[in-house]
Amino acid sequence: MPVTPDADIEITGYNWVPPFAAGFVRDLRARWFCEEVGLPYRQRLISVMDKPADWRSEQPFGQVPVLRDGEIHLFESGAILLHLAEKTGRLLPAAGQARADVLSWLFSAYNSVEPVQFELTAIEVFNSDKEWARLRRPEVQKNLHKRHKALGEALAHRDWLGGDFSIADIAMVSVLRSSAPLDALGNHPTLTAYVERGTARPAFQRALADQMAGFDDRFAPKREKA
């Protein structure tokens, strides 16, 4: 239901990405929120290789997602999650320690966990055959392991970071599942279980299916092999 052509909410994603990125593009986080709360949205799928001429006026760093909510426009998936939560009053407590917990964990996903994972992705996905990657890999793996260990301890006695499922979990599960192909979660059964719990949610599954359905090989660059 959430993907609805005449919805007020518009989420911009890509119409094609290389196979390693399919299912991981960050409009998924916005879609997931909409599926959790039954908020209809329309999708606008642009070319990753040939973006609209004025794309940087919508997304200064040239990326996705972008959200339109009527006349309001946002970029950065973290800001989009926060906006949608405030708009709907869902997945973010209104006040008190419960809200403080969700905000703290939301930012930790974006600034304490994902940046280390960006470094490991640069090594494993984009530069795995480079000499610097071979030399640097052990230290980055260790740094990410430390962050995962800390997070695993926080999750030892609860299902979700803020107690109830929240936008912090949408962000953190999304970050962590990107680590899975890097074999970085193997030593952290608590995190593996957390990611499984998150990705088993029907809303996540629907969001993922809708993102995948939006990718069309007709939009693949001509020089790519079929």
Add this chain to the structure above:
Amino acid sequence: MPVTPDADIEITGYNWVPPFAAGFVRDLRARWFCEEVGLPYRQRLISVMDKPADWRSEQPFGQVPVLRDGEIHLFESGAILLHLAEKTGRLLPAAGQARADVLSWLFSAYNSVEPVQFELTAIEVFNSDKEWARLRRPEVQKNLHKRHKALGEALAHRDWLGGDFSIADIAMVSVLRSSAPLDALGNHPTLTAYVERGTARPAFQRALADQMAGFDDRFAPKREKA
């Protein structure tokens, strides 16, 4: 005035850090907010080498800052800025596109600019003599340059990211000024001017002075040279 022993707000920072980190520890971002709006806070300065035994129950990743606001507790400087802005109704518009802009730029500081800078810091500050750093440096410099260029274009016709000065500027100026010692801003006069504009604010100067005043060489590790 904001540093006030019996204030309801407590900001935790360090009582000593190595010289390269002095003036850059991230409790500065919370102090800066308090100085901008005249919000009194008390400081709690812990040892970076010998943290309280249960520190990870307050900050799961073992870092600072941590904020206490009466009974409420937060970690992650981005979450702290957001909490303080919501509490006081200052430096974050209440609704509409103005709020959306501040949230978008706030997250871009934490997730689109700072992570690339973390990578360059790892190279220039912690591993400058390593072979992998020599091999990796040009690509990370290029990546950071791209983010800076995008940000410079966004700032070409305005003083502050959201129009008026906001928590997004506290975050982004704080991130960018950490780049200055890395010589990464040299090619971006718009950003250099933005950082100068931000750091010239009396509130920033007071926050910086108070952070620096909190560092005490008596707490330096014994093995460090004086």
